[in-house]
Amino acid sequence: MQQVDVRGLPPPEPFININAALQTLAANDTLKVLIHREPYPLYDLLRDSGYQWQTTALTDGNFEILITRALCK
Amino acid sequence: MQIASLSTEQAPPISVPLRYFAAAPVFLIFSALLLALSGSNPFADLRSGAQIAATHHITLGVMAMVMLGAIQQMLPVVIGSPMPASRIVAWLTFLPLIAGVLLFSASFMLGKMFMLDWAWTLLGLSFLIFIAASLLSLWRATAQNATKTAIFLSIISLAGAVSLGLLLAHGYAAGLPLSYPLLATAHISLALGGWVLLLIIGVSYQVVPMFQLTPNYPKWMTSALAPALFIVLLLKLGLLPFETMPSWSGFFVECLFWLLACSFAVITLKLQSQRRRRVPDAPLSFFRLGMASLLLAAIFSLAALIWPQYSDNLRTLSALAYILGFALSLIQGMLYKIVPFLIWFHLFRGGIKAIKAGVPNMKEIIPEPLMWRHLWLQCATLLTALMAPWSTEVAYLTMLGLLLQGILLAYAIYIGIRVYRHTLKRLMQA
Structure with missing residues (x-):
């Protein structure tokens, strides 16, 4: 899994x-x-580019977002 | 908490906020011209017709104009809930607001008070649609944060300020025997102390840490300040009709209001001094000037309570520091941050094609030297405004400052729109 940290x-x-x-x-x-x-x-950008995502609010006030390519129907 | 990956279109079209931001500087120019047409020194009497017309050009034509556009842009970003029917709401608030402000000032400048009935109908329509759409957006939002609470209380204050404003305008037009000074005090308190201050507080909770890289506002402040200010405002309004109340009660409530307002200014200045990237930034300096002006307005108002014999002059200075110093500095500073970001964001949304073709750097959209020149002009305008009540010559310098600021801001926004259009054209051809 790739990770990118953009906090701050x-x-x-x-x-x-x-x-x-x-x-x-x-x-x-x-x-x-x-x-x-x-x-x-x-989220707009992800949806327009064909990704799906799941956001989790972390206890320290930050957010974790898991992004994958949307499955083709 | 987990959030599903399907969402409706969040951001409104860029034309929605930009139309408000482009119109605002024109009203700043008009306000300077109205003051110049007054014939005498309008700063010597804030209740003169020319001053009322010019003040509403600034409070409605500039401040409310930008705030309406900014809220429509911010609600989807901050609470994830866009305005319903954003294009229709934009047109139905934007056009009546412009026409309403022009008719309002025309009625005072020409002395044709019957025109106020047309003005308040249009202004009422504009604000009614805006308030209903914003409340619906807030109600639909699942996010819970301090900004949402502050914006909600700000919009409730706006509803009260607008209702009282409409009553005052209709009262003038129809010659009704109303208690005008009392209604005007309530109208001003809700408009400036509620709508303007609470909105700036709510937006600052997001914008200051996000764009200025400061620590977050302390939890006690974000959870308590906006509700406390709103309660104090309600207390103030509740005391207004009772002239028999002991004078210490009004004194206490006003002190409490300014104490809370000052706590916001002091904490904001402290957070800004702790920012992580200590590079000079014109919008940040506009923000700091605004906070210093809020403290100055508080000092003048508190001094008016202590020395009632100088109350008229001190309250005039407080109003000038609050409107021209605090509100106008913050609004213009935020515009210099928000407009480049919006333009960059909407271009960047073009996806891979846009990125490959090259989206301009956010800092290159409006030239920074222009922003710094505007900041120094704003400082000079504020300084002259605080001396203007005692000198007609200095009052003319203030009017010149407002005029030049309007021209500079209009030019800056025009540059931004031109960059957007040129880049979009280039992306389409790529």
Whole structure:
């Protein structure tokens, strides 16, 4: 599983870093993102680009997002 | 807590917030022209017709204009709940707001008070649609955070301020025997102390740590400040009709309000001093100027309580520091952060094609030297405004400052829109 940690980075760096990591993500791999706030606008980008994701709010106030390619129907 | 991966379209089209941001500087220019047309020194009497018209150009045409656009942009980002029918809501709030402000000022400048009935109908329509759409968006949101609470209380305050404003406007138009000073005090308290302050607090909880890389606001503040301020405002309104109440009660409530407002300013300045990247940043400096102005407004208002014989002058200075210093600095500073980010974000959403073709760096969208020039101009305008009540010559310098600021802000937003359009065209051709 690939991991990208964007906690504490100012906009738009989290977006850029997550996007760069997605470019190298293998078809059956998962990208784990650690981020300091829930990135609602990222969800639009993921949906438009054909990814699915699951967000978990961590107890320390950060968020963990697991991103995979959406299955083709 | 786990969140499903299916969501509806979150961000509104870029045209939704940008139309408000592009219109706001035009009203800043108009406000300067209205003040210049007044014939005497409008800063010497804040209740003069020209001053009321110009003040509402700033509070409605600039401040509310930007705040309405910003809320429509922020709700999906901060609480994950977009405005319903964002394009329709945008047109139905934007156009009546413009027409309403113009009619409002025309009625005061021309002395045709019957036109206030047209103005309040349009302004009422604009705010009614905005308030209903925002409340629906807040109600639908599953996210629970301090920003959501502050925005909710801010919008409730707006509803109260608008209702009282409509009553005052209709009262003037129809010559009704209303208690105007009392209603005006309640209207101003809810508008400036509720709608403006609570919204700025709620937005700061997100924007300050996010863009300025500061630690988060302390938990006690995010959970208690906005509700406490709202309760104090309600107490203040509750005391207004009772002239027989002991004077210490009003004194106590006003002190409490300014104490809470000052705690926000002090904590924000402290957090900004702890930011992780200590590089000069014009929007951050606008923010700091705004916080210093809020403290100044508090000092003038508290001094007015202690020395009632100078109350008129001190309250004028407090109003100038609050509107021109606190609100205008913060709003313009936030625009210089939000507009480049929005443009970058909407271009970046073009996906891989956009990234390969090249999306401009966020810092290159509006040139930083322009922002710094605007900041110094804002400092000079504020300084002259605080001397303007005593000198007509200085008052003209304030008007010139407002005029130049409007032109500079309009130019900055025009540059941003031009970069967006050019880049979009290039991406389409790539």
